[in-house]
Every structure is written in structure tokens, then in C-alpha cells.
Amino acid sequence: MRIGILTGGGDVPGLNPCIKAVTRRASELGWEVVGFRRGWAGPLEWNPDDPEGSEKHLMRLDPNAVRTIDRTGGTVLHSSRTNPGKVKEEDLPDFLKGKFEKNDKGLYDCTPHVLRVMEALEIDALVPIGGDDTLSYGARLHQEGMKVMSVPKTMDNDVFGTDYCIGFSTAVSRSVEHINSLRTSTGSHERIAVIELFGRNSGETALIAGYLADVDRALIAEVPFNVNRLSEQLLKDRADNPSHYSMVVVSEGAQMQGGEIVERGEADAYGHRKLGGVGELLGEEIKRITGVGIVSQSLGYMMRAGAPDALDLMVAKSYGTMAVQLLDEGKHGLMMAIRDGNYTTVPGDTCIKGQRRVDVDALYDTQAYRPRIAKVTGMPMFLY
Structure with a gap:
């Protein structure tokens, strides 16, 4: 199996430990891991007709590549607030211009391109790490038939469906x-x-x-x-x-x-x-x-500078490990969660079905x- 992984939205301490946990557990199973750089901008800007020229949008991950990343905050994959389902004309890659029609809001839905990228890279499953915005597009891809395992992160701890998000502590x-x-x-x-x-x-x-x-x-x-x-x-x-x-x-x-x-x-x-x-x-x-x-x-x-504390290290590594374990069990379309003090999962689209507030x-x-x-x-x- 080949897993894709990306981090979207604001950076928080704990992203790197989660990336490391996914990579190490997948490697133990003999799987490959490919990181998309800059969140959803990675697959949006990767050109299936020019794989060599698009390599800058990927990061090949293995145990050596992630060996020390959990000691620092931020994300080695970098991040963005890109939404491939709602792309402004000025943000549309040149090779995609003229291939999609604008919707009534003047935006382009490039989801067919993202699915083509996953197929071209032979990505069997995708692990997006992000807040409700990033994960909402992951839910969209799951609806389109992609195997997705979502990981919630945000300093605000406001992703609906889980008691805890990476970065809050x-x-x-x-x-x-x-x-x-x-x-x-x-x-x-x-x-x-x-x-x-x-x-x-x-x-x-x-x-x-x-x-x-x-x-x-x-x-x-x-x-x-x-x-x-x-x-x-x-x-x-x-x-x-x-x-x-x-x-x-x-x-x-x-x-x-x-x-x-x-x-x-x-x-x-x-x-x-x-x-x-x-x-x-x-x-x-x-x-x-x-x-x-x-x-x-x-x-x-x-507030989000520097290395993660012990709790964010624990949750990040646990979420990443759990995502791969569940994929190995043949499950997908889920979001990692903590509820009532226990690690669990909820449907991946839970994040868009409500609001988490004080x-x-x-x-x-x-x-x-x-x-x-x-x-x-x-x-x-x-x-x-």
C-alpha cells in the first residue's frame, strides 16, 4: 500500500510527531509513504503529465527522513489554506487553465484533477491532518471514492466530533x-x-x-x-x-x-x-x-511556536499510529478522536456536521x- 499524507491550515506543535508515527508504522507494514507539500496545494499543483517537474510538490517519507522531526514544532511538509474544490483563477496552476469551468461564485472545482493525481501516484489512502476546513475537503474526497483517514489538529480545539485536537495543550x-x-x-x-x-x-x-x-x-x-x-x-x-x-x-x-x-x-x-x-x-x-x-x-x-509538550506528543503519535492500524484492518472514511478519555473514531464527515463551542x-x-x-x-x- 502507498499512503499520502499532508498538513493543512495553521501549524501547531504535534504535526511532525504525527507524520513520523504514520511513516514509521506504515514502514513496519512494508508500505510506502508520500508527503504532499503545502497541504492541499500539493496535489493541486502536481502535474500528472510532468511528474519530474512536479517532484517539488512531494516529499518521500521513510524512517530516516522522519527520524528527528518530532523534536520540533511546525510541519516539515509545510502548509497552506488551499481548497482544491474552490480555487480562484489567480491560484489555478497554468497547466489546469482552460480545463475547468467557473462555478456561479467565480471559482473552480479541481477535484477531478486531485483524484487523477492520486491515481497517477498510486496513492491507495490519504491521511490529511488539519482543522475542520482541511478535513472537510478530505470528507469530500471520501465521498468521491478515495480512502481517507483524517487526523484533527487545531489550537482552538474546536473540531466537531472529538474532545481533543493536536496542538491545544x-x-x-x-x-x-x-x-x-x-x-x-x-x-x-x-x-x-x-x-x-x-x-x-x-x-x-x-x-x-x-x-x-x-x-x-x-x-x-x-x-x-x-x-x-x-x-x-x-x-x-x-x-x-x-x-x-x-x-x-x-x-x-x-x-x-x-x-x-x-x-x-x-x-x-x-x-x-x-x-x-x-x-x-x-x-x-x-x-x-x-x-x-x-x-x-x-x-x-x-502560542504555537516551538516543540510540542508531552500531551501533544502522546496524542499526535497515537492518532498517527491508529490511522495506519485501522487502514491495515481495511477501514477508512474515519476521523481519529478522543471521546470520554478514550481513543476512538467517528465518521470522517463528522467535522462538518456541527460546531464545537464553549x-x-x-x-x-x-x-x-x-x-x-x-x-x-x-x-x-x-x-x-
Whole structure:
């Protein structure tokens, strides 16, 4: 058997260990592994009529090629937000121009080409690693007859159908570390710290990082906030603190009551514009209202920089190993998952059948803007 593997969307710590696990387990079975570079852009840009010229879009994987990759973060296969089912004209490879018709949105569906690539490369099964966007196209290929085994990853931990996605634990660990480091500067100048974290639609990263770092307030994507009430709360937090400072973390997808999500640029192939900037705007508003100086910091890519922590190493390697084991058992069309603390699988298209969001009633105080854990017994490890 020959397996194809790719990583799409944002990078997270744990991708390389998963690639390594798939490669090593497949090699033990005598199978070949081919990595597509830059996510779904790899098969989109590989030309079956020019295999030698297209070799740059592939990475041949074997135990020696992946021997040390699990010691670092990111992905050796690189990544992109390409969707071969929705390709803009300027992103269409030259050799595909004139071969497909535009749909009513002015986009090209190049899925027949991707299937031809899989056939030309003799790919028997594909292992995409990504968030719901990347995996949604994997589900599309499965519907077209391709054998697909999906692996969920995202710092936001918001892929529907699993309790855990690769990258979440490391992102929380990094966030807690940096939040606590910022206490020294914030306290030294007796300011209010506004710390922006990744989190488009789900505020779980801000919720859990804020809970563990014991910040004064945490703003999540699911609950619009009143900036005047928040400012009063932060002033009181600052007055009650012997070191005379306070801290609030905010999901990049959070929004003020009556306001809009802060985003910029053109939408990507999955309809998402870049987020970021709500922390800076919030800091300006808090300073205007309170007159107190602000420490404004977006942790951004620092949340997913560096090597994975032990939990992400464990989950990534387990997901990769499980995907190959199940293929060996003749199964496919599944997504790796953790549910109720156990490794399991769900149908591969589960990721597009719902949304995973913070359980606000159980985990959040919408008036005080802070985590409120109503119950721990019987809850998953991350209370979510």
C-alpha cells in the first residue's frame, strides 16, 4: 500500500510527531509513504503529465527522513489554506487553465484533477491532518471514492466530533507561561494588561489559559462583552491587588456588544478573513474609560511556536499510529478522536456536521467575564 499524507491550515506543535508515527508504522507494514507539500496545494499543483517537474510538490517519507522531526514544532511538509474544490483563477496552476469551468461564485472545482493525481501516484489512502476546513475537503474526497483517514489538529480545539485536537495543550501551556511572564512588566508599571490569544469561533483557549493563569477576566468568542462594565471590573481588580495591576485575556474572535469581529484582508479558500487586533482596540477603550496605562500584547504565533509538550506528543503519535492500524484492518472514511478519555473514531464527515463551542452555562460567568467551573466530577480532563 502507498499512503499520502499532508498538513493543512495553521501549524501547531504535534504535526511532525504525527507524520513520523504514520511513516514509521506504515514502514513496519512494508508500505510506502508520500508527503504532499503545502497541504492541499500539493496535489493541486502536481502535474500528472510532468511528474519530474512536479517532484517539488512531494516529499518521500521513510524512517530516516522522519527520524528527528518530532523534536520540533511546525510541519516539515509545510502548509497552506488551499481548497482544491474552490480555487480562484489567480491560484489555478497554468497547466489546469482552460480545463475547468467557473462555478456561479467565480471559482473552480479541481477535484477531478486531485483524484487523477492520486491515481497517477498510486496513492491507495490519504491521511490529511488539519482543522475542520482541511478535513472537510478530505470528507469530500471520501465521498468521491478515495480512502481517507483524517487526523484533527487545531489550537482552538474546536473540531466537531472529538474532545481533543493536536496542538491545544501546547498552545495553552505557552499561553499560561507568557501570561505569567507579563505580570512583571504589568505590575512594575501598575497597569492593566490586555492579552490577545488565538481563537476564531471558540474561546476555549482563552477560557482554559485564563483559568490556569488565574487572570482577573477572560473574554471568549462566544460571549459579546460590555467594555464599560469590563473596565469597571478591571479597575476594582487593580485596586484589590497588592501589586496594583490587573489582567484580561481576550480571544481574537471576541467582540464588544454592538460591535463586530476585528478582521482584515481577503477571505481565504474557506471563507475566512484574518483575525487579530481586538486586543489593541480593547486596550485603547479601557485606557480611555479608566485613564490607566495599558500593557497590550498579542501572543499570536508564540502560542504555537516551538516543540510540542508531552500531551501533544502522546496524542499526535497515537492518532498517527491508529490511522495506519485501522487502514491495515481495511477501514477508512474515519476521523481519529478522543471521546470520554478514550481513543476512538467517528465518521470522517463528522467535522462538518456541527460546531464545537464553549459550554457557556457550565464554564463561564457572562456577567463577571471569567471562568466559572460549575462542576468538575465527571468532566473531561480539559473540563470541556
